Amino acid sequence: MPLEIKSGRIERMPYSLSRWTDLPAAKWDWFEAQLDQGRMIGFDPRNAIPSWWSLKPEDVFGLVFWTKDPKALVQGYDQRLQGYKNVQAHVTLTGWEEVEHGVMALIDACGWTRLLAARIGSENVSWRFSPVPLGLPDRSRGELPTGLLDRFECAAMLLEGVTTRCYVSFLQPNDFLNENRPAEERIRLLRQMATLAKRFGIEVILCQDDHTLDGMEPHPNLRAGVCVRPESFGQTKLEVEDCGCVPMIDPFTINEACSKGCEYCYASDRELNPRKRDTTIHLPVLP
Numbered sequence: 567m568p569l570e571i572k573s574g575r576i577e578r579m580p581y582s583l584s585r586w587t588d589l590p591a592a593k594w595d596w597f598e599a600q601l602d603q604g605r606m607i608g609f610d611p612r613n614a615i616p617s618w619w620s621l622k623p624e625d626v627f628g629l630v631f632w633t634k635d636p637k638a639l640v641q642g643y644d645q646r647l648q649g650y651k652n653v654q655a656h657v658t659l660t661g662w663e664e665v666e667h668g669v670m671a672l673i674d675a676c677g678w679t680r681l682l683a684a685r686i687g688s689e690n691v692s693w694r695f696s697p698v699p700l701g702l703p704d705r706s707r708g709e710l711p712t713g714l715l716d717r718f719e720c721a722a723m724l725l726e727g728v729t730t731r732c733y734v735s736f737l738q739p740n741d742f743l744n745e746n747r748p749a750e751e752r753i754r755l756l757r758q759m760a761t762l763a764k765r766f767g768i769e770v771i772l773c774q775d776d777h778t779l780d781g782m783e784p785h786p787n788l789r790a791g792v793c794v795r796p797e798s799f800g801q802t803k804l805e806v807e808d809c810g811c812v813p814m815i816d817p818f819t820i821n822e823a824c825s826k827g828c829e830y831c832y833a834s835d836r837e838l839n840p841r842k843r844d845t846t847i848h849l850p851v852l853p
Contacts, residue, residue, distance in 0.1 A: 571605055581606075660672075660697075660698075662699040680728050700747070774809060796812055
C-alpha cells in the first residue's frame with residue numbers, strides 16, 4: 567500500500583534542508599530529482615516516522631535551507647524555486663578555512679549571499695557565525711586579517727544591508743574538536759562581536775539553547791534567541807521545539823553523510839555513527 571503524501575501547508579510544518587547535511591552544496595542533484603517527482607521522503611519530528619511529503623509549491627509551508635555555499639542556492643533558486651513562498655536561508659560564514667574543507671573564500675561567499683538576499687529578500691536571510699572558530703587570536707599578528715574578530719568584522723561589513731541577524735553558537739561536543747573556552751572568554755567574544763556588528767546594522771543572537779548569557783548584565787546588540795521563529799512564517803501560534811524553533815520535516819537522518827567534511831561538525835561525530843567520517847556517499851533514507 568503506497569504511503570500517503572502529506573502536505574506541509576496543511577500540517578503547518580516547513581521543510582528543513584537540512585540539519586544533517588549541506589543540501590545546496592552537497593545534495594542539490596538529489597533535491598532536484600525530488601522536485602521533479604513532486605515529493606520527498608521526510609521524517610516527522612513529532613514521531614520520527616518517515617512519510618511522503620509533497621513538494622508542490624501549493625503544498626509547501628516553507629523551505630528553510632542551511633548552507634555554507636550560497637552560490638549553489640542562488641543558482642538553484644533561479645532555476646527551480648521561484649514559485650515557492652517562505653524560502654529562507656541560514657548561511658554559515660565564518661572564514662574558518664583551517665577546518666572547513668571545500669568551502670569558498672569568505673569574501674566570495676559574502677558576495678553570493680548578497681545575491682541570494684536579492685532573490686529571496688533580506689528578511690529571509692540569516693548569517694550564522696557558527697561555530698565561533700577556535701584556536702585563533704582575536705586580531706591578526708601579520709598583514710592579512712586572519713584573526714577571529716578580523717574575520718567576523720570582514721563578514722559583517724560585507725553583509726551590511728543583506729541581513730539584520732547574526733546567529734552565533736559555540737562548538738557542540740564531538741570527537742575531533744571540543745569547546746574549551748570558559749564562560750568568561752565566550753562572553754567577552756560575544757560582547758566584542760556585538761559591538762562590531764552594531765556598526766553594520768546586524769544584531770548578534772546566541773542560540774537560546776546555549777546558556778552562556780544566563781545571569782549576565784545586558785549588553786547592547788546582544789541577546790539569546792531562536793533561529794527559526796513562528797513569526798517568520800507569518801504565524802504566532804505554531805508548535806515549537808524546546809529551543810523555541812519551529813519543528814520541521816527533514817529528509818535526512820543521522821545516517822546521512824555530508825561531502826564537506828568539516829572537522830568540528832556535530833553531525834559527523836563518530837560516536838553518533840562510526841561511518842560518518844569514512845564516507846561521503848548518499849545514504850538512502852528509504853528504499
